[in-house]
Amino acid sequence: MKARILAPRFIINLNMQEYLKEQIQKALFKLDPGLQIPEITIEKPRLPEHGDAATTVALALAKTLRDNPPSIAKKIADLIDLESGYIQSVEVAGPGFINFRFADNWLSDNLLDIHQLGETYGRTDLFEGKKIQVEFVSANPTGPLTVGHGRNAVLGDTISRVLEWTGADVQREYYFNNAGRQMRILGESVLARYLQLIGEDTSLPEDGYEGAYITEIAQTVREQYGESLTGEEHQPIFRQAAEESIFKDIQRTLARLKITMDSFFNENTLYEDGSIDKVIEKLRQKDLVYEKDDATWYKTTALGKDKDTVLIKNTGEPTYRLPDIAYHINKLERGFDLAIDVFGADHIATYPDVVSAVKACGYDSERIDVIVYQFVTIVKDGKPFKMSTRKANFVTLDELMDEVGADVTRFFFLMRAPGTHLEFDINEAKEAGEKNPVFYLQYAHARIQSIMRKVRESFDFGTSSPDFTLLIHESETTLIKRILEFPDVINQTAIHREPHKLINYLNDLATAFHKFYHDCRILGEKEELVKARTELLTVTATVLSNGLGMLGITAPDKM
């Protein structure tokens, strides 16, 4: 499913795009019936003077027609049929752009449709019927979630929500491993703290976990089992206690962020059901695996890398890469049309190996997609923090939410493209007022609800349709145009898996609303106008609350 290729370009609304394309095709046919028609792209001009929509076909046709673009554009423009439908005017401008301006009833007709759709406005059928899995967080239970995990969690959940709005059936999965080296060290660390608690003079193992939570877990083990677990043979009890306690904490943290996983997948499953062995076998059949120095290697050199990769160490223990491959095959076998991974930049190296191996085993690796996000720098008082889970000098996600709240936390993780380094400025995030971009959106919603309360005190409009043709003020039409973009923004966000596009859009929408609020009054106008403007605000509020809902951020009625 390569949706990227099918991506429609940003345009004022999807139906209109199709309509324009048809009109242009007709004109081109009239121009030259034998003409090979190139792909027609419609885009929204940056400047309002350039109309509501524009196409560059004339520029693209310059070579085949051996004519200069403005001249071609002129010919096409003259052939566009203005009599039927929603096009009010066609102009040629600049180096050969054809600009369209839409008729007035286009806005009011569309707004009426949206008004009738109500709260479902924005839902699309882009991924209708598709089963999509989004795997994210996937932190092993060795400690509390950190700020780094936060970006992963919020990205994964928001992308899931957006995909659901485009019709997909989404499963949120958390992949973990509770058997490896890190977990062993975790158990040893708890044991060491336990021994210290009951007065023995031991120190933490080398590379042990130093966080205070380790001592707390040791304390609960002591309360539950007493002080007799001093022997090495009791180690599994400590490891298990740690795992349970940490997992509970992780889920509590996720719940604060409004994240609920649908499934937890234990890496162990892949050993138990033989998937791991099967992968090795298949790769061996393809002659992509060999033994050297008591280890099992994957011939990544055959696929263009400069080194081969170890799949099974000489200790007999697989490296993480092998289960990763088996895991992704498992996902595809579960029938997902698309399996999305959310990875931090540090994991990116394994991804090409996993994909190539999955492909070599005969599966459609096109159905795997990876979102790589760059690291988060926490900045406080103008200074950055450096973080490490093991050394315990991290900022936990919980601490961050204690400081700035869940809404702000989600917003800040989403406001930048995943591929860019994110600077999380605690001081800016804590600012409760105008400096904080979250409030700008929430305030717009609260402001609308406040007017609605006032309107309801003096009016009771029946069920008759509002007359949206009354909305002709410039602030009204720009607001309506913004509203019309919403479904396409959702599609773009889903296709590129970049939630910041939705945030930027909501910002623009809020700006258009605030401007409208400033320019146009509601109370005190004639009843028909009051009604039309009130319903415009109803639709605006719907878009805001749907959009904020996709971001997992509350849309307050009062502030």
Place this chain on the structure above:
RNA sequence: GCGCCCGUAGCUCAACCGGAUAGAGCAACUGCCUUCUAAGCAGUAGGUUACAGGUUCGAGUCCUGUCGGGCGUACCA
């Protein structure tokens, strides 16, 4: 050394898989509340898109090279 990501206003970042005059927020400066929330609106100022070439009607966007930053490059995950 090699691979991937990044480099845009003083700061943090946008820019719709190549389109018209590169946009927001913050910081600075100036206006706007006796009427629906001023957590708002309007305006001023701020740029050789790191640098050098190339591709074409057209490049912040694509290609090559240089410089600067991040992450990988483990029989750690």
